[in-house]
Amino acid sequence: MLNSAMPYFRAISTRLITGVLVFLLVTFSATALSSLAPGSAAQLILGDYATPEQIAALNAQYGYDLPLWQRYLSWLGDLLRGDLGVTLFSQQPILGVVLERAAVTFEIAFLAMAVSLLGIPIAMYTASHPNKLADKVMRSISTVLLAVPTFVIVVLFSYLFAMVLRWFPATGWAKFTENPVANLWYVALPVLCLSMHQTAYLYRVARNEFVTTLQEDYIAVARAKGLPLGYILFHHALRPAMPQILTVMGLSLTYMLAGSFVVESYFAVPGIGWTILSAVKSHDIPLVQAILSLTVVIFVIVFMLVDLGYALIDPRVKVS
């Protein structure tokens, strides 16, 4: 048991090491961003009417007058201590704010992911009945969904479901920990809007994968054995099609976990996307940097899981 798990430990640790390197590179660039801004960072944060005293005070507090490498090291030190300071304006602890907002975005992202998984069984069915009515209908629907931008979907859905049908509220928020039912009610529309593109995309990729897989010789063999279609689809076609589907799922998930600006701002959902948007607007550089770091961590972890997924799915892939 331990022997068979060993390659996985090694694979995870090598991935983590590369992940740490990527993390350092991106967070360093994020620190460097404040130096790249015109004027000084303090000037940028305080605006055009700041007095030299205010600028000096801010520089002293955040260390913006220090050289880049020193600033970066002290930021790393803060991160390791688990204290990234407070946000510039509301003066709340950054780490707490980011984690709270991330939880909201994660909830929406995972729910939207779960909804988009519906694309896979639909793809299975239409791929095994190519050019039949269901296939043609689903192809048209997915094309339309992919062609319509999210901001249009958001407006249409909130009009339809919140204004006309009055099923879900258009805006608002309740914490899951305080009122789970209300939370799910508020979350429904954002999840639906966010999942539309993902479902359509996942459907198209999965359908093409299944069509290709169903042309393989081993599928002809399975048919010659007289195995029922459902059995062939689930036992012979699903796993070969999975690596490609998993790749798309990983990309979708990272995209959604990083926070959807459009959906979150439209429905006033207090998630990462909404937060980073307002942080950028208010020049809250420490907050922006914290969110960027979190995004990197998410990407590294999701891609690592996808890589491990390949190894679990395909017996020919050696974990290394």
Next chain:
Amino acid sequence: MYSEAPRPILSCAAMTCEMDSVSGPLQILQDINFTLAPRRALGIVGESGAGKSMLVKAIMGIAPKGLKTMGRIELEGQDLLALKPRDRARLIGRKVGIVFQNPMTSLNPFVQIGRQIEEAGCIHMGLSKVEARSRAIELLSFVGLPDPEDCYDYYPHQFSGGMKQRIMIAAALICQPDLLIADEATTALDVTVQKEVLDLLQTIQAERQMSMILVSHNLGVVAGRTDEILVLYGGNVVEYGPTAEVFRNPRHRYTEALLSAMPAMDQPAHTRLRTIPGQPPNLANRPAGCPFAPRCPSAQAICHEAMPPMSAGIHPDHRFACHFPLAELPRQAPQEVAHVQ
């Protein structure tokens, strides 16, 4: 030998396959007739594009979409074309085992081979997990895989081509079929492995008292291993009869040309091999008469105009479709044909 007439395992009567194309329907197979008695082996030979694989696929019901099959195909008296596709697939899966050409792509690389061997048994015969496993392991050792217990859990990429083909054979045998079809089963293997696998097929056929269809472009493969032989050319049966008889005394000009294109062991080294000039017929543009006429050295005017009917030789089961067949040799007592390969 031919006096008794047991119910045939498989028979095709006036079987024709058509496929739509941009230039109208293509006749892939025309008027195929043959019967296969229990425990006998049939060889189907022809060059690429003659319709061998399509014939097998049409019988199995796994032909590509758009292929229309007409006529009558009977499996143990059951008219296959009259069955619903699902029932037909189940019947064939239960009664017929098939081994395909390319063992490299015929096994699902994502599924353990034990599972691939036993699945048809679980579905068609309701074998339990334990029964299926023990039967699969038994078959693995029967087809000659070392350590069958361990092999059960392996994936296809852990085996060589010859081993994979043995696994395919084991999978074809799980439902104890009455008919085994080997569709170019050894073409993708190297020559020594080819012989091993062919010998294995022959042993299995004898031991399990099955019927067998050996499809090959290689006359040597079918020579000593089949009772009857069906020669396909351009989607038509050009000659059909007992293997020994057809090899001894081919009547159709195409069969004769094929036979003389085979290298013979008693020729001196570096003897030029005989070839058949020209190309197989283009199905979209079929000649009106005999499909072989454009390449036939003995073709006369009528060969280009009228399709020759099937005629019988002295041997009642030996048939051929040729206007000007080769001379009939005096009849001999039936004898064993040596392995040509």
